[in-house]
Amino acid sequence: HHGPVLYENKDRHRAYAVRWSGAETGGAGYVGALGMMQSRNWPEFKTNMARAWFLPSHSIVYADVEGNIGYLGVSLAPVRRNWDGLLPVPGKDGKYEWEGYVGYDKLPGSFNREEGFYNTSNNDVIPKIVPGYSVPLGFEYGAPYRYDRVHEVLTSKPKMSITEMQVLQQDALSIPARTLVPLLLKVKFDEPELVQAQKILAGWDFVLGKDSSAAAIYEFFQMKLPRLAYAPHVPETERATFKRYDYGRVIKWMTDPDAAYGSTSAERAIARDRILAKAFAEGISALIMLRGADPQAWLWGDIHTADFVHPISLLKNGKGATDVFAIAPTRRGGDGSTVMATGNASETGNKQQHGASFSFVADVADWDRSTFLSAPGISAQPLSPNSSNLIESWAAGKGNVLAFSRKKVEEVRANTLMLEPIH
Numbered sequence: 001h002h003g004p005v006l007y008e009n010k011d012r013h014r015a016y017a018v019r020w021s022g023a024e025t026g027g028a029g030y031v032g033a034l035g036m037m038q039s040r041n042w043p044e045f046k047t048n049m050a051r052a053w054f055l056p057s058h059s060i061v062y063a064d065v066e067g068n069i070g071y072l073g074v075s076l077a078p079v080r081r082n083w084d085g086l087l088p089v090p091g092k093d094g095k096y097e098w099e100g101y102v103g104y105d106k107l108p109g110s111f112n113r114e115e116g117f118y119n120t121s122n123n124d125v126i127p128k129i130v131p132g133y134s135v136p137l138g139f140e141y142g143a144p145y146r147y148d149r150v151h152e153v154l155t156s157k158p159k160m161s162i163t164e165m166q167v168l169q170q171d172a173l174s175i176p177a178r179t180l181v182p183l184l185l186k187v188k189f190d191e192p193e194l195v196q197a198q199k200i201l202a203g204w205d206f207v208l209g210k211d212s213s214a215a216a217i218y219e220f221f222q223m224k225l226p227r228l229a230y231a232p233h234v235p236e237t238e239r240a241t242f243k244r245y246d247y248g249r250v251i252k253w254m255t256d257p258d259a260a261y262g263s264t265s266a267e268r269a270i271a272r273d274r275i276l277a278k279a280f281a282e283g284i285s286a287l288i289m290l291r292g293a294d295p296q297a298w299l300w301g302d303i304h305t306a307d308f309v310h311p312i313s314l315l316k317n318g319k320g321a322t323d324v325f326a327i328a329p330t331r332r333g334g335d336g337s338t339v340m341a342t343g344n345a346s347e348t349g350n351k352q353q354h355g356a357s358f359s360f361v362a363d364v365a366d367w368d369r370s371t372f373l374s375a376p377g378i379s380a381q382p383l384s385p386n387s388s389n390l391i392e393s394w395a396a397g398k399g400n401v402l403a404f405s406r407k408k409v410e411e412v413r414a415n416t417l418m419l420e421p422i423h
Helices: 042-052 145-154 162-169 175-185 192-202 213-233 247-255 265-291 319-325 391-396 406-412
Strands: 005-009 014-017 058-063 069-074 109-111 358-361 371-374
Touching: 042 058, 042 069, 145 162, 145 175, 162 358, 162 371, 175 192, 175 213, 175 247, 175 265, 192 213, 192 265, 213 247, 213 265, 247 265, 371 391
Parallel strands: none
Antiparallel strands: 005 014, 058 069, 069 109, 358 371
16 A cells, blocks of 8 residues: 555565555546646636646646736645655554645646746746745756756847747757866866867857867766766765766866865865866767767767667567668757757767657747647658658757647648548
């Protein structure tokens, strides 16, 4: 009754089970969301959302044709009176049993915020949108960099066009790079390859473009930096296995080295610069090993691609299917900290492993002017010409028509698929 047993310690006669609200009846919200989509105004939206969406927990945003905007933080969150759920507790005496779920009326919400927009970006936005809200709905969120960049752009002008919103979704400016690279540029190097790479960074605009060699230089530098930055804080015996780096801490330690780096501010600055230099040298060495010594071959998009590999082509006897399912790798910019989240260079590979396969911009003044991006195509049939027909627009960030009205659907329709019962 506490969920599946994940581990049993027979010597201590103890078993560990995990109870999860997503395993409750109706826990997943995707089907229920169909009812939410029929909402005609904010009150109906809130009412239908209470019946529709439980997990995964989400920041839900709202806009309507009257110019209203809203935010709901939705979650099927257990009420735990004596603990927070982060660590195991005894399940034998009932002391830590759940006492129902946080009521929907107790979840955070906002309507027509004075700032004029809602920005979520996988960040912990509840304290920003609903100050003082104290019910714990989660403990791990995305780093603030994407949120900060979106906020930076949206507050730069009073109104945004559809095209500008599309550009923002494809924004590849790196706030961490904007912080770290100026520190790195103050470090002196003698090795020709490092001097050359540093000069390339000196003229960089901190945009992780797919045609940028500076972007690749930065990515390989930041790949090597966390392990070195964490070393003074991690026991030497644990450094080989410790992998859970918080990049926010890395940036803080590099901008303001603490006592782990030395007893005086001068010692700390020297230790910090030594770490930056070593990370840069290791990163450039790895980049040269991968792409050669010519910076013209260091373009980030050539290294950082999204590969749409069908599972069948991975089978031992599936090589013959490769030609049928093959889609050419797509060059990508950005990384895990940019608005267009595409993942970072890492020791295990440089391919894009996560990010938005679908995104859209909705125009509530004229729904038919809305646009979308998706990949790889409209059809899942491998021999269809539409199996990869959206790759180019997705890679270029150029939105396709998101037809809404019947008239517009008929206007852009290319084919009609008829499904008929077999008699």
